[in-house]
Amino acid sequence: MTESLWWLKQSEIFRRLSAEQLARLEAQSTRRSFAPRSPLLLPSEATDNVFLLTEGLLKVAHVTGDGRETILGYIEPGELFGELAILNDADRDDYVEAVERSSVVALPAAEIRTLMSEHADMAVAITRLVGMRRQRIERRLRNLLFRSNRERLLHLLLDLAEQFGVPSDQGVELRVRLSHQDLAGLIGSTRESVTVLMGELRAAGDIGGGRRRVVLLNPCSIARSVGREKIRLPERGLSERKPLLPCLDRASS
Numbered sequence: 001m002t003e004s005l006w007w008l009k010q011s012e013i014f015r016r017l018s019a020e021q022l023a024r025l026e027a028q029s030t031r032r033s034f035a036p037r038s039p040l041l042l043p044s045e046a047t048d049n050v051f052l053l054t055e056g057l058l059k060v061a062h063v064t065g066d067g068r069e070t071i072l073g074y075i076e077p078g079e080l081f082g083e084l085a086i087l088n089d090a091d092r093d094d095y096v097e098a099v100e101r102s103s104v105v106a107l108p109a110a111e112i113r114t115l116m117s118e119h120a121d122m123a124v125a126i127t128r129l130v131g132m133r134r135q136r137i138e139r140r141l142r143n144l145l146f147r148s149n150r151e152r153l154l155h156l157l158l159d160l161a162e163q164f165g166v167p168s169d170q171g172v173e174l175r176v177r178l179s180h181q182d183l184a185g186l187i188g189s190t191r192e193s194v195t196v197l198m199g200e201l202r203a204a205g206d207i208g209g210g211r212r213r214v215v216l217l218n219p220c221s222i223a224r225s226v227g228r229e230k231i232r233l234p235e236r237g238l239s240e241r242k243p244l245l246p247c248l249d250r251a252s253s
Helices: 003-010 019-027 083-087 109-118 120-146 149-164 180-187 191-203 219-225
Strands: 030-034 039-041 049-055 058-063 069-075 095-098 102-108 165-167 172-174 207-210 213-216 231-233 248-250
Touching: 003 019, 003 049, 003 102, 019 109, 049 083, 049 109, 069 120, 069 180, 083 109, 083 120, 102 109, 109 120, 120 149, 120 180, 149 165, 149 172, 149 180, 149 191, 149 213, 149 219, 149 231, 165 231, 180 191, 191 207
Parallel strands: 231 248
Antiparallel strands: 030 102, 039 095, 049 102, 058 069, 058 095, 165 172, 172 213, 207 213
């Protein structure tokens, strides 16, 4: 079994395809690698491919008219991106860049459309993916418009815990490494403001870590302060035997 086929079988979107359909898709795929900070997709760039990340970490970002970068989110191995290519003429106004050395499997959008017509479950899964991505962006925009810098940062840390959090003896550690500039880009603020806020959270005993490593030492307190009852941690890294704090939950529950 090739590595590309293995990843296709692990994907939530493609795993229900028949062996014949998977083989057909894999035969038309190509593998690509990207160095850190290399662009994978540019705004308004036409592409005939959809991509599956198999290694590394990518960021999705938008540059405003005044040149400021707003980070919309991150893509982990196993996630599909560039799905707008399936819609043919859909314009892209954001870009995708490698945060670290990354590898992808490029899949022809035309074949994806054919498979969607053959497999209703796959069509539903991709439609759900597009909807979830839109909801995530809309929630991020609401955060930017209606919340203070502190509230935006706290909600961001909780959102990151739900995507990248792993329980540790200290609390919940984020698997992704982020600078204060990265955090500022995610909440539409400045590095200086984020540095002050992170210092306050550290002094209050809510966060720890260092050198781009972030640990939520008191995740339940952070969640309560912004009116959130539960933090749904990803299944990766969770142990059924290890008890979770009252505010923590498993994403599948």
